Amino acid sequence: MTLIRSVWHTLQAMERSSFHNEREGKKGGTAYDTSLTLLMKCKGFFYVQARIWKKKGMIIMRIMLKDGSVKEYGQPMSAYEIAADISEGLARVACAAWVDGKVVDLRTVIDKDCELSILTANDQEGLRVIRHTASHVLAEAVKRLFPEAKLAIGPSIDTGYYYDFEHAPFSREDLDKLEGEMKKIIKEGRKLEKFTLPREEAIKFMEEKKEPYKVELIRDLPEDAEISFYSQGDFVDLCAGPHLMSTKGIKAFKLTSSSGAYWRGKSENAMLQRIYGTAFNKKEELAEYLEYLDNIKNRDHNKLGREMELFTTVDVIGQGLPLLMPKGTKMVQTLQRWIEDLEDNEWGYVRTKTPLMAKSDLYKISGHWDHYKDGMFVLGDEDKDKEVFALRPMTCPFQYYVYKATQHSYRDLPIRYGETSTLFRNEDSGEMHGLTRVRQFTISEGHLIVRPDQMVEEFKGCIALAKHVMTTLGLQDDITWHLSKWDPDNKEKYIGEPEVWNQTEQHIRDILVELELPFTEEAGEAAFYGPKVDINAKNVYGKEDTMITIQWDALRAEQVDMYYIDQNGDKVRPYIIHRTSMGCYERTLAWLIEKYAGKFPTWLCPEQVRILPISEKYAEYASKVEKELKKNGILATTDNRSEKIGYKIRETRIAKVPYMLVVGEKEEAAGLVSVRSRFEGDEGQKTLEEFISRICEEIRTKEIRRETVSE
Ligand SMILES: [Zn+2]
Numbered sequence: 001m002t003l004i005r006s007v008w009h010t011l012q013a014m015e016r017s018s019f020h021n022e023r024e025g026k027k028g029g030t031a032y033d034t035s036l037t038l039l040m041k042c043k044g045f046f047y048v049q050a051r052i053w054k055k056k057g058m059i060i061m062r063i064m065l066k067d068g069s070v071k072e073y074g075q076p077m078s079a080y081e082i083a084a085d086i087s088e089g090l091a092r093v094a095c096a097a098w099v100d101g102k103v104v105d106l107r108t109v110i111d112k113d114c115e116l117s118i119l120t121a122n123d124q125e126g127l128r129v130i131r132h133t134a135s136h137v138l139a140e141a142v143k144r145l146f147p148e149a150k151l152a153i154g155p156s157i158d159t160g161y162y163y164d165f166e167h168a169p170f171s172r173e174d175l176d177k178l179e180g181e182m183k184k185i186i187k188e189g190r191k192l193e194k195f196t197l198p199r200e201e202a203i204k205f206m207e208e209k210k211e212p213y214k215v216e217l218i219r220d221l222p223e224d225a226e227i228s229f230y231s232q233g234d235f236v237d238l239c240a241g242p243h244l245m246s247t248k249g250i251k252a253f254k255l256t257s258s259s260g261a262y263w264r265g266k267s268e269n270a271m272l273q274r275i276y277g278t279a280f281n282k283k284e285e286l287a288e289y290l291e292y293l294d295n296i297k298n299r300d301h302n303k304l305g306r307e308m309e310l311f312t313t314v315d316v317i318g319q320g321l322p323l324l325m326p327k328g329t330k331m332v333q334t335l336q337r338w339i340e341d342l343e344d345n346e347w348g349y350v351r352t353k354t355p356l357m358a359k360s361d362l363y364k365i366s367g368h369w370d371h372y373k374d375g376m377f378v379l380g381d382e383d384k385d386k387e388v389f390a391l392r393p394m395t396c397p398f399q400y401y402v403y404k405a406t407q408h409s410y411r412d413l414p415i416r417y418g419e420t421s422t423l424f425r426n427e428d429s430g431e432m433h434g435l436t437r438v439r440q441f442t443i444s445e446g447h448l449i450v451r452p453d454q455m456v457e458e459f460k461g462c463i464a465l466a467k468h469v470m471t472t473l474g475l476q477d478d479i480t481w482h483l484s485k486w487d488p489d490n491k492e493k494y495i496g497e498p499e500v501w502n503q504t505e506q507h508i509r510d511i512l513v514e515l516e517l518p519f520t521e522e523a524g525e526a527a528f529y530g531p532k533v534d535i536n537a538k539n540v541y542g543k544e545d546t547m548i549t550i551q552w553d554a555l556r557a558e559q560v561d562m563y564y565i566d567q568n569g570d571k572v573r574p575y576i577i578h579r580t581s582m583g584c585y586e587r588t589l590a591w592l593i594e595k596y597a598g599k600f601p602t603w604l605c606p607e608q609v610r611i612l613p614i615s616e617k618y619a620e621y622a623s624k625v626e627k628e629l630k631k632n633g634i635l636a637t638t639d640n641r642s643e644k645i646g647y648k649i650r651e652t653r654i655a656k657v658p659y660m661l662v663v664g665e666k667e668e669a670a671g672l673v674s675v676r677s678r679f680e681g682d683e684g685q686k687t688l689e690e691f692i693s694r695i696c697e698e699i700r701t702k703e704i705r706r707e708t709v710s711e
């Protein structure tokens with residue numbers, strides 16, 4: 001290349017000099033002329049070649065854009081300038097740039113070939129830059145209004161951003177004031193400018209500003225790290241970026257909440273105050289998000305369940321030990337009666353009732369004493385007491401001993417034991433949450449003792465039952481099905497032969513396919529003794545929990561020496577299915593609260609009908625109606641207060657009661673009730689008998705009526 005280039009320059013120089021010579025009427029020497037002629041003969045070739053690298057000679061970088069096109073530049077350009085070169089419109093909405101896999105500032109100067117894409121608020125990363133810049137604006141606003149506050153860190157997060165300050169807790173009024181100040185800073189349209197300092201100077205700089213957390217952050221940076229600062233007017237923050245070019249790019253923001261947070265997340269450190277905020281590109285997007293947040297908050301079972309007086313917690317009773325109040329208890333009772341009757345009457349279960357505790361001897365056999373003792377509530381002291389007990393964390397061995405109490409022949413199997421079983425798990429108090437993370441809970445537990453040849457059919461039955469339960473509760477679209485498999489690369493974690501594992505997993509796979517359940521396969525999630533099916537669901541905040549599990553166990557009958565007598569009179573080990581049909585009642589209640597935002601299907605409501613007499617004059621008729629409803633198993637109450645009827649109606653609606661019956665003179669005279677429902681509003685007058693027969697049918701069929709009116 002260099003050779004050709006120098007030849008080309010020589011050629012050009014000769015051409016130029018020959019041109020000069022001609023113009024000046026001079027003639028060059030013969031040798032010179034000859035070589036010139038020779039060279040000129042090659043001109044065609046050189047000319048074409050030269051045009052290519054003449055162009056290249058000026059180009060210092062080629063930028064490959066997202067759409068595959070290439071831009072060429074002869075001098076270094078900032079990402080912003082490249083955006084402007086692509087289009088003015090793009091430069092206006094640009095937030096940051098993506099360069100060779102890294103998100104950088106628009107200020108970043110590009111001086112060599114790269115892949116580049118300009119990020120806008122429509123890109124997740126672009127939006128992050130807006131939000132992160134908003135956190136700087138928040139920090140400046142805090143320093144303006146609360147100059148004594150010390151700055152810690154302020155990153156963007158998935159839902160927005162936060163900034164931690166050393167300061168007294170901020171009130172909502174403080175946040176409102178800060179929002180006002182942030183608006184000013186944004187309106188001022190301050191340019192964000194980047195500069196770097198050597199380590200010692202950077203430390204001195206932040207020491208002078210009396211920002212000890214920033215000093216600590218700088219000291220912790222690796223030796224070779226660039227220490228960069230961003231200023232917006234007088235406000236300077238230590239930060240690696242990237243940020244917007246100007247505060248003006250923040251179009252819609254909100255400070256959503258504040259709470260305490262330990263410096264660097266460690267409880268031995270100082271408690272700081274964290275302010276959470278979010279930012280969007282458009283006001284409408286922000287409004288939509290805030291509405292969504294509100295909706296979530298209003299559905300959160302830990303808030304709504306308490307407001308609806310379904311449960312409460314009490315400090316002196318303990319964390320993770322919720323108290324179900326009468327309404328919550330009624331709901332759990334409804335669920336429990338349904339599940340027990342369903343299992344016993346339609347799915348062939350028999351019920352057991354086994355102790356809530358046992359001697360350590362039992363847990364030694366089951367393996368819990370060795371592997372799970374920390375998670376159990378142990379009663380007594382092993383060193384001092386003759387017998388030590390523990391509250392049970394599971395039901396399996398208790399039901400095994402029910403099985404072992406009698407001898408069984410192959411004809412007796414399958415035996416399906418069901419138990420509404422209360423279990424205890426001593427989990428970390430930091431993990432406790434409402435009804436979903438608790439230390440005592442009650443589960444629709446069951447163990448099926450089956451012959452190996454019955455296993456596939458019985459396993460299928462368990463899955464079909466769980467599916468039926470989920471569908472009846474209206475949760476079928478909110479769950480995900482998983483086949484939890486062993487991990488063939490980690491064979492030592494499991495017992496049993498690889499062929500058996502593969503075969504068993506194939507059986508379960510076939511069942512899930514046959515039942516038309518969409519499922520994912522999860523390697524390494526099986527129990528050590530066999531694969532299982534897990535049914536998971538998410539709470540309002542998107543956190544996933546396992547609601548139901550159905551486990552295939554071909555190996556543990558051995559543990560407690562369970563057997564049946566086969567056709568030949570030989571003792572044979574049965575297979576076991578560990579399963580639940582609805583999971584844990586507390587967790588299911590929490591899930592229902594969030595799913596229905598407290599507006600449960602009528603059959604699950606702790607108060608199905610509220611009778612509202614128009615005045616005290618009709619109290620007697622109201623009481624007659626209530627009695628008649630209760631006689632039919634309908635959960636009814638009467639609001640006999642001397643409040644205005646409009647007020648009573650409003651309160652009933654807020655309490656999310658599905659039906660209200662308004663009774664006055666006309667109704668009493670004709671034996672009628674005026675029906676208003678949560679579903680359709682005014683449903684008109686009906687005879688009491690007609691109303692009763694309709695609501696009984698709705699309850700019996702567990703109908704989930706749609707709401708066609710809004711409040
Ligand atoms: Zn920053």
Ligand SMILES: [Zn+2]
Pocket residue numbers: 394395396447578579
């Ligand atoms: Zn079990």
